[in-house]
Amino acid sequence: MTFEDILKSLKKKEYAPVYFLMGEESFFIDQITDYIIENALNESDKDFNQTILYGKDTDIGTIVTTARRFPMMAEKQLVVVREAQNIKNIDQLLSYIQNPLHSTILVINYKYKSLDKRKSFTKEVAKNGILFESKKIYENQVPDWIKNYTSKQGYQIDSKACFLLAEFLGNDLGKITNAIDKLTINTTEAKTISPGDIEKNIGISKDFNNFELQNALGKKDVFKANQIINYFATNEKNNPMVVTIALLHSYFSKVLKYYFIKNKTNDKMVASTLQINPYFVKDYKLAAKNYNPKKLVYIIALLREYDLKSKGIGDVSTKHGDLLKELIFKILH
Structure with missing residues (x-):
């Protein structure tokens, strides 16, 4: 069952005797x-x-003993096992899973890893209860997830603000929801979260960030790109070079990929192929006009070279801020 399927059944008061919730994404x-x-x-x-x-x-014995108790003056009892990934030999619960008490709701949180689906224990869980695997969402899915979550809170979020959150927090949904909840509390007048709200409440600069650097490079705006890099150089702790290089590598790789899309006039196809929000297609089209394939291959090689330098391979003395300035100069010229 999907996350949505499970919540739908829970809202109907349809409870299974066992919920085994496993996987990398703790949020769900x-x-x-x-x-x-x-x-x-x-x-x-x-x-x-x-x-x-x-x-x-x-331990297993305590869980089974607790789960096999009958409820006291109620129809059901609830037993929740948090951090079950720390229990050795979790599959020793097999005898209970095969014959669970239907007056008990047993919820097992098995975070950051998953059971082997080929084993009989896993199959019995799926047969007699709810087996749910909570997977990390892909980074290209994060902006849409942010928009949907924000919408459910009764707010809208500006596309740029959405990108800033995704870039800053990655695909950690727990951190993202905490940030959005904070923003909705502090954004009372307008129902749209803006880059200014992000800067004020989360601490991400709306003018000097990797998103703006990406845009400046795509447009070949030398002045703006240098402004951002100088800001990064004086705020290295909050703007790690390794993150900037990773994002730029992804960006220029997609610009190069754009050249090989057959139907470039279909923005939906472009967005789907590049795995970007359709809102940003125009930016990639402009970047493709400013950088030919040969230059893009050169830039991608540069990014790999400077990634190694930032890790002390081939250069152990130059500061990250200075390395970044060198890199951006070579990209633009």
Whole structure:
């Protein structure tokens, strides 16, 4: 079942006897678990019928004994096992999984890794309960995810502001939702989150960031690019060179890829092929006019060279700010 499928069934009060929630992305695991804790039992029933266990402090025997208890003056009891990835031999729960007590809702949080789906234990979980794998979303999916989440909070987010958050926070959905929640609290007058709101509340400069550097390079705006690089050089801690190089490598690789798209007039096809938001297609088209394929291949090689230099390979003395200035000069000239 998908995350949406599980929430839909939970909202209908359709509870399975076992929820095994596993995978790299903790956000979806926490969302499902928190919803069950908040809604599965009445407040008056929670004192006697809700148990929270932690992987480091419990064992299989305790989990099974707790899960096999009958609820006290209620229809169901809830047993949540957090940090279950710390329990050795989790598959020793097999006997309970094969015959779970239907008056118990057992929720197991197994974060940052997944079970082997070929094993009988995993198959039994899927057969007798809900097996959910929470996967990291791809970085190119993050901007759309941010827009959708913000919309569900009753707000809109500017495309540039969306990109800034995605660039700054990556695909860590927990950090992203915390940032958006903070923004919605502090953005009361207008219902649209702007780059200015990002700068004011999150601390990301709306004028001097990798997104603006990317745009300046695409446009061959030498003055703006140098302004940003000088800012980065004086704020190296908040603008690590390794991140800038990684983003520029991705950007120029996509500009090069643009040359090989057959139907360049179809913006939707371009966006799909480059895995970008359609809003930014025009920027890639402009960059392709300013950099021919030969130059782009040269730039990608430069980025690899300076990535090694930033890690002390071939250059152990030059500051990152100065390396970045050299790199940008060679890209633009």
